[in-house]
Amino acid sequence: MDIREIMEILPHRYPLLLADRILELELGKRIVGLKNVSVNEPYFQGHFPGFPLMPGVYILEAMAQVGGILMIKSLGLEIGKYAVVFAGIDEARFKKPVYPGDQLIMELEVISLKKTLSKMKGRATVNGQVVAEAILYAAARELKELKR
Numbered sequence: 001m002d003i004r005e006i007m008e009i010l011p012h013r014y015p016l017l018l019a020d021r022i023l024e025l026e027l028g029k030r031i032v033g034l035k036n037v038s039v040n041e042p043y044f045q046g047h048f049p050g051f052p053l054m055p056g057v058y059i060l061e062a063m064a065q066v067g068g069i070l071m072i073k074s075l076g077l078e079i080g081k082y083a084v085v086f087a088g089i090d091e092a093r094f095k096k097p098v099y100p101g102d103q104l105i106m107e108l109e110v111i112s113l114k115k116t117l118s119k120m121k122g123r124a125t126v127n128g129q130v131v132a133e134a135i136l137y138a139a140a141r142e143l144k145e146l147k148r
Helices: 003-009 056-075
Strands: 021-026 030-036 082-094 103-112 118-126 129-142
Touching: 003 021, 003 056, 021 056, 030 056, 056 082, 056 103, 056 118, 056 129, 103 129
Parallel strands: none
Antiparallel strands: 021 030, 030 103, 082 129, 103 118, 118 129
16 A cells, blocks of 8 residues: 555645555554655654654554554545544553664554454564554544544
8 A cells, every 4th residue: 555545544644644655454453554764754853953763652653543544444434534543552662763764664463443442552663673562542533523
């Protein structure tokens, strides 16, 4: 799945769209996504000047977006009608830094999958080494519910 297909599924846009490609997808089971980390990302201006590191919250958000694609596709939710929103994070651990030029590979496995509350185990790697892990909770919401 390329960036055009991702943009059809996720409502996120620059600078918060953090998934560039889906490499593997097993509906109802698992997904593998890729984020090319570029020095041009806006957060690198302040995190940290002269020593750019990808913030952990962005790594978690990237994992959540990939998990959201799995959730929307697996549950057969109407594209463009739903967004997947964070409902919680447990056991988040950051093992190694992520730098500009890295390819962040995010693997998520379903623990439970429901529209109202889904739970996935996520792991992010760079060059085969784990950089972050977390249990992510999400819920599907109609986009019209999210607008004020």
